[in-house]
Amino acid sequence: MRDRTSLARRCMLGGVALTLTAVTACGGGGDETGGAAGGGCEPASGKVTLDYWSWVPGMQKAVDLWNKENPDIQVELKTTPAGNAGTYQNLSNALKAGKAPDLGQIEYDSLASFRLKEGLRDISSCAGVSEAGGKFVDWTWSQVEFGADGKDGVWAVPQDTGPMALFYRKDVYDKLGLKPPTTWDEYAEQARTIKSAGKYITHFSQTDPNWFTGLLWQNKATMFERDGDAWKVTVDRPESRQVADYWQKLIDDKLVATDLQGFSPALYKAWNTGEVVTWVSAAWGYSTIRDNAKSTDGKWAVAPMPQWNEGDQQAGNWGGSTTAVTSKTEHPAEAAKFALWLNTDREALELLNREGGLYPAAKSGLELPALQQPVDFYGKQKIFDVFQQASSNVDTAFTWGPTMTDTYRYLSDGTASVVAGKSTLGDVLKETGSQSADSLRKQSLDVSGG
Incomplete structure (x- = not known):
């Protein structure tokens, strides 16, 4: 008892x-x-x-x-x-x-x-x-x-x-004849075109588990659910697997930079030089780019997140x-x-x-x-109109677990092995789910489903 x-x-x-x-x-x-x-x-x-x-x-x-x-x-x-x-x-x-x-x-x-x-x-x-x-x-x-x-x-x-959208280098997109992608499939196709031009479409950081969670959120891949008085850990679920498998292929095909950590001088340099040309990020990210990629003033724009299904209007929150x-x-x-x-x-x-x-x-x-105003750094685009729309499209049923700091640590540690080529994001989801369930039990919390 x-x-x-x-x-x-x-x-x-x-x-x-x-x-x-x-x-x-x-x-x-x-x-x-x-x-x-x-x-x-x-x-x-x-x-x-x-x-x-x-x-x-x-x-x-x-x-x-x-x-x-x-x-x-x-x-x-x-x-x-x-x-x-x-x-x-x-x-x-x-x-x-x-x-x-x-x-x-x-x-x-x-x-x-x-x-x-x-x-x-x-x-x-x-x-x-x-x-x-x-x-x-x-x-x-x-x-x-x-x-x-x-x-x-x-x-x-x-x-x-932190409603999420796509920051992209409009000058690079224009030069390559690209438009902002409407689907994730189109984003992957653009990654190949951009790689052939000697650049990366984006970076995949091992130190931003919150960012990856925002991607899961967009696909309604909630990580925890309530089951009566118990918790059900749902980190490894079909919707999460879809996201993980997608990004794993980009990593495997070397279409994203995996040697750049979020909010690092190396990443900022890659933005300034044009080595990395998009960032799926939150509304607050506008100042991160503005303040750390000053040489790109006027060259960025913002578009809605790519969708899993054409015509959808889902957004994540980071x-x-x-x-x-x-x-x-x-x-x-x-x-x-x-x-x-x-x-x-x-x-x-x-x-x-x-x-x-x-x-x-x-x-x-x-x-x-x-x-309400155009933003000079973003080519005088009214970028917050995009984020306001994104905010209304965030899934309001997303569930946080009671030990998220542990879950994020497991995700981060697992992602480090992925970028090192020792694991896959699918494996990380499975391991993080198991570790998160153990973490709940250590706090004397009931866990259902194993």
Whole structure:
């Protein structure tokens, strides 16, 4: 018979299916739900200083704006590497050591992992939080509630989303007589034409499991499902295999660069020199190319993701983050106030979009003038029209598992063996599914289907 701790852990994870439609298996709050219970959220009586960890470019400018307007609540920013590139491990270590910041940037897919570690603070009782749900795109608020009815608390404030599209070098495409591909079959054909011109259509990175998950998402290949009170791991499923087999053939035929890691100087050089001419990426990727391939100003354009079936309009989602209040904060009221301001204030949203390339989760953020205007770097194309359409075509039933940091690690480790020619993406899916099931069991969670 399981002990009470195991049962509480099972109930807590029942409320963190983290589907976009949000499945809640166990209700209730308090300490047994994992993380810090809401409790009181009274403002401090004196001046407060908050520590905040984030990897968003330009975040310091938004923090400076807040500090100027709020002399009694000062925020000190620590710029960190992207989540799976180091921040999450550092944050986990800091939580264990009792030295965690008051606030941290955490992606939607990793919220459940940190709640499982009791690293998040329920801020539902803090001023302005419970009524803020209507200010955000619906699925993002469900993500931070871990449930559709809000009874399970609020564990973060949505920041941005990552609807995906195709960035491509229009000058190269024009020179080769190519049009943006409408299907993945056409994309593969273009890869051969581009390779014959001495270039790669794109790179396949072993360090971006989130990116590969976005490709699975487009094909409705959800990686986890709920089966009553148990979890069913569905990483290795037909829809996932279709994606894996497709990219495996591109790798085998040497049509994609496999020696370039995401967000690396080598990749940026390949963009600047024209060695790599497309990138399937999220809305925030527009600033990544703009800021790191400056010599290509005016040469890029954006088109919808290629489709598996002609005429479909499916899009994946890569990334998207929240501003989470950690369980170690002594000032939840002030931390929640800053998190709400950061992600709803019009001037802050404009700064984060312009400097960091964030595509806001706040509904008002989608109306920013910058998102309605042509973008000079992209040949004066109104690229955010493409991403707005993509956002409406993201499958809202995609399910996150409660230990996604483990699943991503398995995917990343497996992909390293693929690019080294020692394995296949199909093998990686099978192994990741098995390893993810074991990871759930180690957390005393029920797993169905083997």
